[in-house]
Amino acid sequence: MSRQSNRTTDSKKMNAELFTLTYGALVTQLCKDYENDEEVNKQLDKMGYNIGVRLIEDFLARSSVGRCQDFRETADVIAKVAFKMYLGITPSVTNWSPAGDEFSLIMESNPLVDFVELPDNHSSLVYSNLLCGVLRGALEMVQMAVDVKFSQDTLRGDNVTEIRMKFIKRIEENLPAGDE
């Protein structure tokens, strides 16, 4: 472990096309394996969740971000630090709900869809649904239950890609989850 700590963050950057294409191969495989798009969306979300719960550790270890005071700060960290670090983009945070428990991440470009065109028969496929799972999983590990979904997608003809995030509740710590 100590051997790795002196690696700079720069050396962790890698070819984005590899990631994009691998993701594409995965979605293709899922579309082959499942008959309807809803199932594919669900599977992508599940896989994203698995990634998220691991990714948060990597993120907390490498960024010096502490606990967020409120949801606004969370939004900022997600957009300006996490997205920048992992996907190299900085989405803008807008459309706050009056209660401050809901906001949108607007992405001008989405690195996951660089070489993608959706065929007509996959109209309800949410191609980048993995991202929702990642966000949900990661936030759950820092005691935040959040609802994440795509509300606009450039793949489906919208001008921008929008991820809507809604804070549900704070997850209590030390829940004796079924163990006596």
Place this chain on the structure above:
Amino acid sequence: MADEALFQFLHNEVIQYIYKSSEHGEMENGRCITKLENMGFRVGQGLIERFTKDTARFKDELDVMKFICKDFWTSVFKKQIDNLRTNHQGIYVLQDNKFRLLTQLSAGKQYLEHAPKVRKHNGEKLTCQALFIPVQLSPHKWFSLPLSLQYLAFTCGLVRGGLSNLGVKSIVTAEVSVMPACKFQVMIQKM
């Protein structure tokens, strides 16, 4: 630029997914490797198209292999292949002493030992078995692949796909002797 961690986690999930779907019984275990390999193949095809956009035409097969070892490997895994050997009859062995996708696994023998041995010597102890995937090579021959090979199948495909788009038809296999080093063997199929 995407982050390395992201790709590694995604790669893990892909493997998990492929193997989980095989548990439901519709698919033989050995086909998982094939499926992973095919996904890698498609990705390799795409990548090589991007990487060779501005390069001059390759002189011969060796030239192509050198490109794979240097530029291709550097773009994908951030290092060159450490050793390239060939018998000049269409077989190339590419050795990577510190393969990126294996560095996260234990560097000991934990994921390496061959399952048949384990089973033969103490037939009762099946605890190690979960780490191995039985693969059917022919109707009567079953082999167990070490866990680490799951982590190589995608890359085998990557290489095969890359070569295929450069006009070289091949079969790519991989083996691990000491973690995290591994060897990829490329057998060129003559047209």
